[in-house]
Structure formats: C-alpha cells, structure tokens
Amino acid sequence: MKYNAHIANDEIRNNAICTNKKYSQRKKDIIISNILKSYTYCSTKKLYSEMLPLIFDFVLKFKCRQINNGLFYSLLSDYLEQRTHYKISAHKYLNTLAKICTFYLYIEGEISLTYSNIEFLTTKSTALETFMTSILGMKIKKVNFQDLRFDMLLIVMFKNKTINVFDITNEMLIEYREFIYSEEESVSSHKLEYHRLHNRLYIRGIVSENSPRIDTNLISNNDYFDKLADSEVKTAILYYIENAKLKTNSKPKIRPHLLHFGLFAETNYKSVSLQQYNSFIAEHYKNILKEEINIGKISKNWACNCLVRVNSFFNFLIDYEYRVCQNSRDIFIPNIFDERNVEKNRRSNIKEHIIEQIRHKSESLDEIEKALVTIYLGTGIRLNELAVFRVENFHDNASNLIYSSDLAVDPDIGWIKVTGTKIQNKERIILINKEIFKAFEILKRDRINKFGNLEKMIHPIPEVGEANFLLLNNSARPYKTLGNRIRTIFEKLDLRDENGKQLKITAHQFRHSYLTDLVKHGCPIHLAMDFMGHVDPQMLHWYNHHKKDLLEIAREESIVSNEFEIKIEDNRNTMVVKGDEINRQYSKFNKYYIRGGICTTDEFQDECDYIDCIECKQETFKTNYSFVSHLNKSMQHYYSLWISEENHGSDRAIYLLYLCRLYEKLLRKVENNKYVHEVSLNFEERSRIAKEVGL
DNA sequence: CCCCAGAGTCAGGAGGACCT
DNA sequence: AGGTCCTCCTGACTCTGGGG
Known part of the structure; x- marks a missing residue:
C-alpha cells in the first residue's frame, strides 16, 4: 500500500x-x-x-x-x-x-x-x-x-x-x-x-505500574543490547529486591512476590534451564501467590500482570543464556498464561444443537447482548461489518425479499445493506426476518438512549462525516472491539459440547453456519455468494460444511437427476462416483465437473475436452454445482431451454431464472397489496436482468 | 469522603484464518 | 501467493457499589 x-x-x-x-x-x-x-x-x-x-x-x-x-x-x-x-x-x-x-x-x-x-x-x-x-x-x-x-x-x-x-x-x-x-x-x-x-x-519491560519506573523497555541496537542488557536487567532485579526490602510496608502486595522472583532470578539466572523454569512456575505458582501475597484478597489481574513481567524476564534470561553462552540446546519457552487453543484448520460451523443451546441460554442475556447474538446468528454478517454498520442502511420500512427454506418471497420483511470491508465500497444485501428486524430495533433504541436523536446524529469523527454508525462505544467512536464483547457474551453463555467441554464460539463461525444453512436449503450459488459477500465461488467450498447432503440432494433432486454424476479427473483417467464416494473423493481431487455443463476450476478449462462441459466455451464462467439442488420441475424446463442455446449454457442462466421466479412472485404481491418496492442498487441490477430475460 | 474489588471496556500486537 | 482482517491476548483504564 x-x-x-x-x-x-x-x-x-x-x-x-x-x-x-x-x-x-x-x-x-x-x-x-x-x-x-x-x-x-x-x-x-x-x-x-x-x-x-x-x-x-x-x-x-x-x-x-x-x-x-x-x-x-x-x-x-x-x-x-x-x-x-x-x-x-x-x-x-x-x-x-x-x-x-x-x-x-x-x-x-x-x-x-x-x-x-x-x-x-x-x-x-x-x-x-x-x-x-x-x-x-x-x-x-x-x-x-x-x-x-x-x-x-x-x-x-x-x-x-x-x-x-x-x-x-x-x-x-x-x-x-x-x-x-x-x-x-x-x-x-x-x-x-x-x-x-x-x-x-525487543525486550518487554518487567516494570509494574505500581513500581518505580525503570528503563527496561529496551529497544536498542546490537551493541547497546550486548553491552547493557546484562547489567541493566540485573540492575533492575537488584533494584526490585532493594525496594522490596525497603518498602515492604508501603507496598505489601507486590514486594514479597517480586522479592521471591527476584531472588530466584539472581541466584539462578546464570544456570536457569527450561526445566527449572517450567517446574518453578508450575509447582510454585499457586503456593507462592497464596503464601506470599495472599491471592484471595488482591486483584487476580494484578497478580497475573506481575507474573507476566517476571515471565518475560525469565524469557530474557533464557534467551541471554542461549545467545551469549552459545548454548546450542533447543529452548522452548512456554507462555504459561497462554491457554488459548487455537484451531489450526479452518473454523468450524456451529452445530445445530449448539445453536439451540445458544438460543436457549441467551434468554439470560440482556437485551443488547441478545440482539447481537440474534444478528450474528441469523445473517452471516462479518464481525466488522456490524461494527461499522450504518443506521441508514437499515431499511425498516422497506418491502423486500427474504430467503427461506422454500424460497418464498415475503415483502413484510426488510433487508440490510452492508458495506463490505474486504472490498472497499462494495455493498451487499442481507435479507432479514422479523426476529433480526427486532434485534436491530433494539440496538437502534439503545443508540438513541445513549447518544440522542438518531436522525440528527452526525458521527463525531470528522472523516466519517455524516455516517451514523449503529454501534458506538462509550466514547461515541466506532465499536472497534466488538469482537471482545461477542467473546465475552459467549463466555457468559457457557456453551458445552456433548462431552461437557466448554466451547469457544466466535462471531465468524456464524458465517460458516449461515452458509451451511443456506446451501442445505438449496440456495443457489450466486445468491449465496451475494449474501456472503464473496467474489470467488471457490470460497463457498471453504465455508460449506454441508457437502455430503449437498451432493446427495443435488443427485436426487436436480433436474439432471437421472443422469447426475460427478466425474473426477485424475491424470486423464476419469471415474464416476456417487453418494458417499463423491463426498470422499471431493476433497481429494481438484478437478471435477458435472455432466450438463458445470465446470469448477480454472485449470480445468485448459484441459477439458468433454463435449458436455459448457464451461470451456465461456469466458467468465465459474461455479460449483450446489445451485442445482434447488431446482424444481418448472425450472427444469427453463434450464433445458437455456442450455440448449449457444452462449447461454451456463449456471448464469439458472441464476437469472431463479431471479425471475423471485421477481415474478414479488411483482404479483406488489400488485395485489399495492406495495411500494424499494430497491437497492443490487436489486435494481437484478430487476434489470429480470426484465432483460422477459419479465 | 476514600478505598477496594470486581466487572466491564478498549487499544494495540501477533499470528494466522480468510479472501482475492 | 499475497493481501486483508479476525481472533486471540494483555495492559490498563472506567464504573459501580459496598465498607470503613
């Protein structure tokens, strides 16, 4: 940049x-x-x-x-x-x-x-x-x-x-x-x-806020480091010991603790080993705190802060030993306070029974927290997208569509317009139901209570101009740390898996669940992409946790169900697989396609020599086959028409037809109820497309 | 009135998951 | 494959309410 x-x-x-x-x-x-x-x-x-x-x-x-x-x-x-x-x-x-x-x-x-x-x-x-x-x-x-x-x-x-x-x-x-x-x-x-x-x-300081400030927050060049690090840190420790002796009365909480660690460091630091370090921390941690500083009566954070500082000091000592003494043994320095168990793979979706648990337990939350949970649960919105969500993007009186399992159109329910954070200025539409609608209303009401009249509100940050963020922190600034709050909420909910183990839920996981749900209900691929804010359909593979069902649904219900199969190409050998085997092979090969013209990878375009593969004749074609699952009989008809025509044989056709179907329904409703239909840019575009194809 | 402890909150760093 | 940004954690703050 x-x-x-x-x-x-x-x-x-x-x-x-x-x-x-x-x-x-x-x-x-x-x-x-x-x-x-x-x-x-x-x-x-x-x-x-x-x-x-x-x-x-x-x-x-x-x-x-x-x-x-x-x-x-x-x-x-x-x-x-x-x-x-x-x-x-x-x-x-x-x-x-x-x-x-x-x-x-x-x-x-x-x-x-x-x-x-x-x-x-x-x-x-x-x-x-x-x-x-x-x-x-x-x-x-x-x-x-x-x-x-x-x-x-x-x-x-x-x-x-x-x-x-x-x-x-x-x-x-x-x-x-x-x-x-x-x-x-x-x-x-x-x-x-x-x-x-x-x-x-870089060495982090070992100085507590309650201690006299000492220059231990060192960033220096090599020379400086080599010359001073030893004596400086030593001095710091000695200083603490000295102060601990002198000022025990005035600061009874920190001194014994630091004294203990300081003495240990002083006597052992030339020979401190990883084993010593680990055992020392592990065995004496609690006892020391209890005996020396009476942990029951002091702030837990405070005690931990002290330990962290000492921890980093020990890190330094070990590093020093390693570097200066040229000791070649492997040294792994654990962070004893780092208990997080970071999942190395992609994040998982949230299982249905956990979602049930969330719904049930969130009754105990306050209104705002409940609303936040509801919104993340029901929209698949990115964490940051809600944090910068603008009030004016909440179309509470608008008529619009809602996605549901039967693809019904419900003009009573609105949408929200989300400004993407991944791609600048890209907006997308998320359809919401009544529950989410209420959640937004709650947030809005809270916003008014805290910061006054919503309509007259101009955002306090100059460069933001008149943007009116729904969520603000206490300083009326954008809520940058919404993630922290969400985490706190789910910690409060105390969610457990089958084995009683506590679950760590993050806001982003709801995106996985949301997409899985969409696909499970047969949402067409491009619509799902729109809802998720994805540009590349391949991303849906990343998120979709419903592959098996998806394939089976596709196989059983698609318009090409009689001849549905997936061919997997492996070094020019082709194999046809079905059912579970499809699922198993799915992750194994990159190259696959569905007869009837759905090609999924870029590489495939170059090599594909199948007549059925419409993809290879299209410039911008990119998709996977999940959309097939939602097609019904009438769609089969359209589909067959479209794929029979040159230059139209793509899933784009399916998408357009799908839109047509939605608009058909919507228009009918609008006509009956005299509904004024507000459209966003996105929907204008869709509307235009719908007209182009004859509706 | 101050002090204390706990709960809640927030900015920033690190690393890696996500996304193009 | 490289850029973006999410999630974790930490240090340090504010608020609140009870007790002296």
Whole structure:
C-alpha cells in the first residue's frame, strides 16, 4: 500500500508553519488547533485541549535528545500533573497526543528520532491515523502503522548501518519507501527481516505500574543490547529486591512476590534451564501467590500482570543464556498464561444443537447482548461489518425479499445493506426476518438512549462525516472491539459440547453456519455468494460444511437427476462416483465437473475436452454445482431451454431464472397489496436482468 | 469522603484464518 | 501467493457499589 509521505513532507516544508527556529506562540497555537481539529471525537476533548499545549511544550524540551518510552511517559505524567488540576494517570489518549506532538515535531525537523521513540511514536492508533490524514495530508488510511514502524527500522538495515539516533532522516525515509514499494521488491520479505530484528532486540519491560519506573523497555541496537542488557536487567532485579526490602510496608502486595522472583532470578539466572523454569512456575505458582501475597484478597489481574513481567524476564534470561553462552540446546519457552487453543484448520460451523443451546441460554442475556447474538446468528454478517454498520442502511420500512427454506418471497420483511470491508465500497444485501428486524430495533433504541436523536446524529469523527454508525462505544467512536464483547457474551453463555467441554464460539463461525444453512436449503450459488459477500465461488467450498447432503440432494433432486454424476479427473483417467464416494473423493481431487455443463476450476478449462462441459466455451464462467439442488420441475424446463442455446449454457442462466421466479412472485404481491418496492442498487441490477430475460 | 474489588471496556500486537 | 482482517491476548483504564 502506497502512501505519499514525501509529498506530504514537501508540502509541509513549503508551507512550513515554523522553521527550525523556535516556535512562536502563534505558530504553536495553529499547530495545536490543527491537532485538536483532528482529535475532536475524543470524549474528553476539554481535558485534552487544556493539556495539549503543555504536551507540546514538553515534547519540545526533548529536542534532539535520546529518551526512552517509559521514561518519557512517566516524566510527561509528572509534568502534566504538576501543571494542571487533573490527576494524570497513564491515559491512552493522552499518550496518543504525545505521540502526535512528537511526530509533528519530527516531521518539522525539530526533533530527531531515537530507536526507542520510533517505537514510541509509530504505534498504530486511530488518532495518529486521523492526524496524519487530515493534517499532514498523508494518504495512509490503509497503511498499518506497524508497517510504518517496520519501514523506519528497516531503513537502518537497508542502509547497512548500525543504528544511530540521528541516522534516520527524511531523505532516507523517502528513499527507503521508494525502494520498498517498488514493484520489483516484495514488502513481505522485508517484514520477515523485520521480524527477525524485532524478536531479537525487543525486550518487554518487567516494570509494574505500581513500581518505580525503570528503563527496561529496551529497544536498542546490537551493541547497546550486548553491552547493557546484562547489567541493566540485573540492575533492575537488584533494584526490585532493594525496594522490596525497603518498602515492604508501603507496598505489601507486590514486594514479597517480586522479592521471591527476584531472588530466584539472581541466584539462578546464570544456570536457569527450561526445566527449572517450567517446574518453578508450575509447582510454585499457586503456593507462592497464596503464601506470599495472599491471592484471595488482591486483584487476580494484578497478580497475573506481575507474573507476566517476571515471565518475560525469565524469557530474557533464557534467551541471554542461549545467545551469549552459545548454548546450542533447543529452548522452548512456554507462555504459561497462554491457554488459548487455537484451531489450526479452518473454523468450524456451529452445530445445530449448539445453536439451540445458544438460543436457549441467551434468554439470560440482556437485551443488547441478545440482539447481537440474534444478528450474528441469523445473517452471516462479518464481525466488522456490524461494527461499522450504518443506521441508514437499515431499511425498516422497506418491502423486500427474504430467503427461506422454500424460497418464498415475503415483502413484510426488510433487508440490510452492508458495506463490505474486504472490498472497499462494495455493498451487499442481507435479507432479514422479523426476529433480526427486532434485534436491530433494539440496538437502534439503545443508540438513541445513549447518544440522542438518531436522525440528527452526525458521527463525531470528522472523516466519517455524516455516517451514523449503529454501534458506538462509550466514547461515541466506532465499536472497534466488538469482537471482545461477542467473546465475552459467549463466555457468559457457557456453551458445552456433548462431552461437557466448554466451547469457544466466535462471531465468524456464524458465517460458516449461515452458509451451511443456506446451501442445505438449496440456495443457489450466486445468491449465496451475494449474501456472503464473496467474489470467488471457490470460497463457498471453504465455508460449506454441508457437502455430503449437498451432493446427495443435488443427485436426487436436480433436474439432471437421472443422469447426475460427478466425474473426477485424475491424470486423464476419469471415474464416476456417487453418494458417499463423491463426498470422499471431493476433497481429494481438484478437478471435477458435472455432466450438463458445470465446470469448477480454472485449470480445468485448459484441459477439458468433454463435449458436455459448457464451461470451456465461456469466458467468465465459474461455479460449483450446489445451485442445482434447488431446482424444481418448472425450472427444469427453463434450464433445458437455456442450455440448449449457444452462449447461454451456463449456471448464469439458472441464476437469472431463479431471479425471475423471485421477481415474478414479488411483482404479483406488489400488485395485489399495492406495495411500494424499494430497491437497492443490487436489486435494481437484478430487476434489470429480470426484465432483460422477459419479465 | 476514600478505598477496594470486581466487572466491564478498549487499544494495540501477533499470528494466522480468510479472501482475492 | 499475497493481501486483508479476525481472533486471540494483555495492559490498563472506567464504573459501580459496598465498607470503613
């Protein structure tokens, strides 16, 4: 993804708000107002507008000075706390503002970047993104800020220089970006390089928020690392031990714990082994906490946080031993807090009885949660699509279609228009039933209660303009962490499988279930694709968990049922398989087709020499055979007509006919009930097609 | 009034599932 | 095959309500 950083830099230089000299108050005000302008959606705007000038001044003080993230931030907190009447805590938005100021000053050439504060100021952040887009004019909307950081670090590698504080100049940035985004070079390979670099150099801090801040959040070059890592970490541990002794009274909770770990580390760290590490953690974890810090009475998270930090310290020790002592044994460092069991294969659909369970148990949820569950359950919507769903896309009064098992048309029920996130600006229609309709109403009502009149609501984020998101977080910003909430909900539901094992359900799994359901009920392929928002029919293979039934239905009920079979081509040998065997072979071979003209793979087009294969005569033909299953007698007739004609012998014909059938029904209803039929673009297109084919 | 603990919430990083 | 984005987790915040 390209962004025009160099252009932006030139513009800034041409219209420089300030030179390298000191900022005048007026210029400073302009900068600050610009930053604030980009930050108006912040829920505590007043607080920040008051603090921003202070932050700006503060950042200026660090002109051309190396400073560590942690130190920088703690100093900033102190600085602000002294000068305002607010009690400053480690506030993320505040942090972001500091990043913005730093970045601005960097762009202006007022400050230089150290390796440390590269990390510091290029963290991915909505505010930073907004800032760069609106104020600096950088078109980096789609750029991951992680990548920006990669770039900056890789400049150093690309230049084959050791990392030096002031080596990263704008010219280097420009040159490197040109290099990295040139067509000859793959960005991903650089990412890999970066990962190696990153993993080697980055040590996470072992400092708790309740502890004095120490410079342990190190990112450094090799020299720095080699020179300082040993003594620095050692110092940190000793520091803790010292403080533990001194301040046991004032901080009774953390000290014994750290003391224990610190002593262990100090005495054992030269020879700490994986076995020691594991057994130590596993055997003493609970006892230590109970004995030393009385786990029953303190925050669980807090204790865990301490352990994580110590954990990372041990990671460092082991890494250090491995690297410095040249010990060649394999070391695997487990994360004792990482209990997730990530499924390595594709995600599964949700079995019917689990869905029943969900429906049953969700009675205990509150209204909003219940609505969310209902929507995901019944629409196959992507997680993010609901998060950015706009109120105006909810056609509550519109008449429209609904997909159901008998393909009936129900004009009483509406649709939602979803803006795709995978493909930009691509919209699609999802048909909803009354249950989902109600769920949306609940969300809408909740939205009005929280944020006022829906119709007059303009989204607080400037670049969003008048978009009116249905879901907002407490700061009236788009609900980025909807996934977290969904996960919490399903944890609350405590779903169990047959063996009583707790199930982890994610929102995306409902997509699998939804498609499986569609196909199971014989939904035609292109319609299913529309509903799912897929471009490539092959994706349906990925999602469809109903293959066996699908094939059997297709075989038994299709218009070509008398002669239905699947030929599987394997090195030019053809075999005909049916039933279970079809299912078994399905995954084994890529190349298959159905007699009657349905071809499924691209490769097949080149080699196909079957007369029946209509596909090979079509340019854009791509499908699988699942649509066949829904055809009824009347459709057989149309189908036979269509495939008999040249250039029309494709599943497209089936699709069109299917649409015709739907529209036929709809039009009839509209006529009878004097229904005003609102159509979306998608449906206009379909309507047009329907007319073209004679309806 | 403050303190505490728990519940709820949110941004960001990492990795890999999804999708073109 | 390479790009996108989902899901996990973590650190750290806010809110609430009870107790001193």
